[in-house]
Amino acid sequence: MINEKEIRNFMKNVEDLLEVVEEPSILSTLSDRQMRIRDYAGATYETLSWVLGYIDTYDFKTEYVRLDELESILE
Numbered sequence: 001m002i003n004e005k006e007i008r009n010f011m012k013n014v015e016d017l018l019e020v021v022e023e024p025s026i027l028s029t030l031s032d033r034q035m036r037i038r039d040y041a042g043a044t045y046e047t048l049s050w051v052l053g054y055i056d057t058y059d060f061k062t063e064y065v066r067l068d069e070l071e072s073i074l075e
Helices: 004-021 032-055 057-074
Strands: none
Touching: 004 032, 032 057
16 A cells, blocks of 8 residues: 555656646647646646545544444454
């Protein structure tokens, strides 16, 4: 399982890549396929940002604890 640090490192790499690709001189050279890949990378980044934000919420922590307790009961 990937931990939070690995996710944050991946996100930093994607952020750096997207920053470079957004340069007008580079952006104008991208094919349609490369633009779709850029869009997917951006969507992945946004999704991971949301997930990491949700992990820090009270709702997630209480649900996670309940699932963990249920799992230990079932064992």
